[in-house]
Amino acid sequence: MILTVTPNAALDDTYEVPDARTGEVNRVAAVHRRPGGKGVNVARVLHGLGHEVVAAGFAGGTVGAGIEAGLASLGVPSAFTRTAGESRRTVTVVAAEVTVFNEPGPTVTAAEWDAFARDYGRLARDAEVVVLSGSLPPGVPPDAYARLVRLADAPVILDADGEALRLGLAARPDVVKPNAAELARATGTDDPAAGIRALRGAGAVVASLGAGGVLAATPDGVLRAELDRPEAGNPTGAGDALAAGLAAGLAGGLPWPERLRRAVALAACAVRSPVAGEVDAAELPALLARVTVRTEEAVSEEGHAARAHE
Amino acid sequence: MILTVTPNAALDDTYEVPDARTGEVNRVAAVHRRPGGKGVNVARVLHGLGHEVVAAGFAGGTVGAGIEAGLASLGVPSAFTRTAGESRRTVTVVAAEVTVFNEPGPTVTAAEWDAFARDYGRLARDAEVVVLSGSLPPGVPPDAYARLVRLADAPVILDADGEALRLGLAARPDVVKPNAAELARATGTDDPAAGIRALRGAGAVVASLGAGGVLAATPDGVLRAELDRPEAGNPTGAGDALAAGLAAGLAGGLPWPERLRRAVALAACAVRSPVAGEVDAAELPALLARVTVRTEEAVSEEGHAARAHE
Numbered sequence: 001m002i003l004t005v006t007p008n009a010a011l012d013d014t015y016e017v018p019d020a021r022t023g024e025v026n027r028v029a030a031v032h033r034r035p036g037g038k039g040v041n042v043a044r045v046l047h048g049l050g051h052e053v054v055a056a057g058f059a060g061g062t063v064g065a066g067i068e069a070g071l072a073s074l075g076v077p078s079a080f081t082r083t084a085g086e087s088r089r090t091v092t093v094v095a096a097e098v099t100v101f102n103e104p105g106p107t108v109t110a111a112e113w114d115a116f117a118r119d120y121g122r123l124a125r126d127a128e129v130v131v132l133s134g135s136l137p138p139g140v141p142p143d144a145y146a147r148l149v150r151l152a153d154a155p156v157i158l159d160a161d162g163e164a165l166r167l168g169l170a171a172r173p174d175v176v177k178p179n180a181a182e183l184a185r186a187t188g189t190d191d192p193a194a195g196i197r198a199l200r201g202a203g204a205v206v207a208s209l210g211a212g213g214v215l216a217a218t219p220d221g222v223l224r225a226e227l228d229r230p231e232a233g234n235p236t237g238a239g240d241a242l243a244a245g246l247a248a249g250l251a252g253g254l255p256w257p258e259r260l261r262r263a264v265a266l267a268a269c270a271v272r273s274p275v276a277g278e279v280d281a282a283e284l285p286a287l288l289a290r291v292t293v294r295t296e297e298a299v300s301e302e303g304h305a306a307r308a309h310e
Numbered sequence: 311m312i313l314t315v316t317p318n319a320a321l322d323d324t325y326e327v328p329d330a331r332t333g334e335v336n337r338v339a340a341v342h343r344r345p346g347g348k349g350v351n352v353a354r355v356l357h358g359l360g361h362e363v364v365a366a367g368f369a370g371g372t373v374g375a376g377i378e379a380g381l382a383s384l385g386v387p388s389a390f391t392r393t394a395g396e397s398r399r400t401v402t403v404v405a406a407e408v409t410v411f412n413e414p415g416p417t418v419t420a421a422e423w424d425a426f427a428r429d430y431g432r433l434a435r436d437a438e439v440v441v442l443s444g445s446l447p448p449g450v451p452p453d454a455y456a457r458l459v460r461l462a463d464a465p466v467i468l469d470a471d472g473e474a475l476r477l478g479l480a481a482r483p484d485v486v487k488p489n490a491a492e493l494a495r496a497t498g499t500d501d502p503a504a505g506i507r508a509l510r511g512a513g514a515v516v517a518s519l520g521a522g523g524v525l526a527a528t529p530d531g532v533l534r535a536e537l538d539r540p541e542a543g544n545p546t547g548a549g550d551a552l553a554a555g556l557a558a559g560l561a562g563g564l565p566w567p568e569r570l571r572r573a574v575a576l577a578a579c580a581v582r583s584p585v586a587g588e589v590d591a592a593e594l595p596a597l598l599a600r601v602t603v604r605t606e607e608a609v610s611e612e613g614h615a616a617r618a619h620e
Contacts, residue, residue, distance in 0.1 A: 013399070015411055022332065023407035031413050033396070062376035069372060086343070089323070091401055093411065097333035101325055101403065103341050 002046055002247050003127035003154075005120065006039030006057035007144065008105040008137040009080065011066045012090045014276070020095035032275070035070035036090060038159060039133035041240035041277045042247065045266065047076045049281055051248055054079055056123055058116060058137065060106050061086025079123055081116035083108055088137070092236075092276075105137030113140055117151065124152045128251045131243055132168070133159045146171035155250055158202070159243050161185065169201030175250070176202040177243050183207050193296075196222070206260070208242050210235065213264050215296075218256045222297035225260035228290045231268045237277025241270035257293040264291045312356055312557050313437035315430065315458065316349030316367035318415040318447040319390065321376045322400045324586070330405035342585070345380035346400065348444035348469060351550035351587045352557065355576065357386045359591055361558060364389055366433055368426060368447065370416050371396030389433060391426035393418055398447070402546075402586075415447030423450055427457065434462045438561045441553055442478070443469045456481035465560055468512070469553050471495065479511030485560070486512040487553050493517050503606075506532070516570070518552050520545065523574050525606075528566045532607035535570035538600045541578045547587020551580035567603040574601045 014032040035044075043055035055076055059067050060083030067087055071078045085106025093099045108116075124130055130152045132145050141147065145168030149156050158165065158173040161182045169176065176199065178186060183195040183205075196205040196217040204218040213226025245266035249259030265287035269279040326340040345354075353365035365386055369377050370393030377397055381388045395416025403409045418426075434440055440462045442455050451457065455478030459466045468475065468483040471492045479486065486509065488496060493505040493515075506515040506527040514528040523536025555576035559569030575597035579589040 015401075015413075017411060020409075020411075022409050025410040025412065028411050028413045031398075062372045062379060065375065066372035088341075091325075091411070099330075099332050100335040101327060101330075101338050101401070102335065103325075103338045 001052045001054060001126050002043075002129045002131065002251055003123050004039035004043040004046075004053065004055050004057075004131045004133060004247075005148065006037035006055065006134055007108075007140055008088065008135045009035070009037035009040050009057045009059055009064070009067050010088045010090050010103070010105075011063050011070070012036030012092065012276075014092045014094060017093055017095050020093055033066075033070070035067040035074075036277075037067075037134055038240050038243070039131055040067070040071070041237050042131050042133055042244045043071070043076050043078075044074060044277065045241050045244035045270070045279055046248060047074065048279055049244075049248065049266075051251070053077065054123060054127075056080060056120060058083045058106070058108060058112070059087050060084060063087040063089055079119065081112065081119045083112050105135070106139075108137055108139035110139075113144075117147065120148060121151050124154060127152070127154045129247045130154050130156045131159070131247050132156060132173070133240070133243065135161070136164050143167040143170070145173075149173045157243060157246055157250070159239070169199070172201055172203065174203040175206060175246060176204075177206045177208060177239070177246060179208045179239055180210065193222075204256070206242075206246060206263070208239055208267070210238075213291075214242070214260055216256070216260055219299065220256040221295050221299040223257060223260055223293055224296050225257070225264045225291055225293040227264060227268050227287070228292065231271045233271040234274060234276055235271050238267040238270045240277055241279055242267040257295075261288060261291045261293050311362045311364060311436050312353075312439045312441065312561055313433050313464075314349035314353040314356075314363065314365050314367075314441040314443060314557075316347035316365065316444055317418075317450055317454065318398065318445045319345070319347035319350050319367045319369055319374070319377050320398045320400050320413070320415075321373050321380070322346030322402065322586075324402045324404060327403055327405050330403055343376075343380070345377040345384075346587075347377075348550050348553070349441060350377070350381070351547050352441050352443055352554045353381070353386050353388075354384060354587065355551050355554035355580070355589055356558060357384065358589055359554075359558065361561070363387065364433060364437075366390060366430060368393045368416070368418060368422070369397050370394060373397040373399055389429065391422065391429045393422050415445070416449075418447055418449035420449075423454075427461065430458060431461050434464060437462070437464045439557045440464050440466045441469070441557050442466060442483070443550070443553065445471070446474050453477040453480070455483075459483045467553060467556055467560065469549070479509070482511055482513065484513040485516060485556060486514075487516045487518060487549070487556060489518045489549055490520065503532075514566070516552075516556060516573070518549055518577070520548075523601075524552070524570055526566070526570055529609065530566040531605050531609040533567060533570055533603055534606050535567070535574045535601055535603040537574060537578050537597070538602065541581045543581040544584060544586055545581050548577040548580040550587055551589055552577040567605075571598060571601045571603050
């Protein structure tokens with residue numbers, strides 16, 4: 001079982017508003033409502049591929065009930081810890097441009113955090129892999145991810161940004177998966193090759209570079225995995241599909257090159273889907289065949305030691 | 311007891327997004343969530359003034375549960391009929407400009423409509439006044455309001471637009487309350503004085519003219535009621551406060567001039583409140599004193615006959 005944790009789960013609404021006008025009253029032509037938040041998206045992708053998965057995190061109020069109902073209707077098992085505060089929504093207005101509005105999320109109390117830590121400890125015991133994903137809502141301790149990494153015996157993939165990532169790294173997660181912007185913010189360098197080497201603490205750093213594929217500093221060396229030609233489509237949710245691919249590869253005991261191949265193929269799959277973050281598993285074999293994985297820097301005794309034991 | 315009916319009840323979200331940018335990902339600084347829809351707003355105003363009120367209509371899914379929970383937390387009794395389809399949300403983005411997104415609402419099944427008609431028949435029996443308000447969600451019969459007017463013994467105030475208003479008028483509601491735009495659409499004339507005389511079927515036509523107050527064709531003649539000087543503030547929800555004032559006046563057996571005075575004062579109260587559609591009852595006495603009511607055309611035997619018996 002793969003456990004995903006979404007501390008700031010959301011109900012994602014996409015509004016199709018072809019003639020949207022600022023400053024006016026607009027009729028929404030169509031509404032698409034899906035449970036969301038990064039770890040929820042990871043769970044949905046994994047479930048779609050047939051993996052046993054549980055989505056955990058916080059859910060509160062009727063929006064939280066909507067998240068749970070949404071996952072249930074997709075057949076995705078969930079085990080959220082309740083908050084009194086209501087879970088957040090996001091609204092994506094699809095007009096001539098795509099505009100996103102992200103609510104901050106509920107303020108989580110200390111008692112709710114403690115209850116979650118207990119729920120998580122119990123769930124993590126049954127997990128082969130744990131994926132920790134996304135923003136921390138107000139009230140959650142800033143080092144929440146470090147605490148969750150330490151509470152897990154299973155390998156942990158951490159997909160976070162800013163302070164949550166920085167403090168989470170102190171607990172040595174097995175994998176971190178920053179995108180180019182998150183990596184730049186964390187390391188102060190715009191160069192991903194320098195960034196993955198500079199980001200210390202994780203067992204592996206897998207930098208997702210959009211159409212550029214991934215560049216990863218791993219115990220097996222620095223690897224680059226990319227699609228032969230970029231896919232056009234909807235890149236929303238591709239990062240979460242990538243994380244899902246890493247989790248599946250980890251759980252399946254795949255070696256790093258294969259793990260990255262699978263992750264890049266899944267991300268491309270998500271880009272191709274018109275619906276944000278969904279994958280059509282039937283497309284996977286063809287996409288896998290289009291991924292090349294190159295070793296940019298072989299592992300060395302000192303190199304491996306430098307990365308894994310800092 | 312005053313019964314309000316909101317066939318297309320909503321959960322209204324107001325997003326404060328000071329630096330909103332189209333085409334980008336925006337963080338919402340603050341979220342205000344309130345149960346809404348025109349009849350719900352009327353019920354909230356009446357409840358705030360101490361009237362016994364019940365809010366009815368359709369509510370479905372977790373959004374519907376949110377509407378009911380929101381009303382319950384305000385202490386407003388509600389008795390919605392459940393739909394399988396989820397109730398709609400609205401999103402109001404407050405940035406440099408105010409932009410509103412209105413979802414269409416759930417598709418109501420024939421069985422759900424029948425269940426509602428039964429619920430409504432039962433509730434209307436205990437009502438002194440019935441207020442029918444707002445849009446009809448998909449699936450509801452287009453002549454829904456006509457049916458509801460006929461099912462009620464108590465006087466009915468109808469606040470609707472377009473087809474819903476046109477077909478509703480066939481059943482002779484006691485009062486219709488179009489705003490200037492709705493009146494123009496219904497009668498083909500931009501001149502409210504002509505419009506209120508042209509709109510046939512209702513016992514009285516109360517046209518709400520924004521800062522211009524109201525112009526009403528009533529059994530007591532054509533009356534104009536306006537504030538001495540316009541109020542500045544948030545006009546959202548003022549129309550529903552006006553309808554609430556008419557309902558309160560009807561229920562209280564006030565003569566038409568006083569009914570209109572109260573309605574205009576309540577609408578001004580709502581404009582003054584920073585929160586859309588809320589009223590501070592403490593401001594009412596001062597506002598009542600600032601409303602003048604003039605008879606623009608006295609009732610005549612034929613005039614009265616012409617309006618009331620068409």
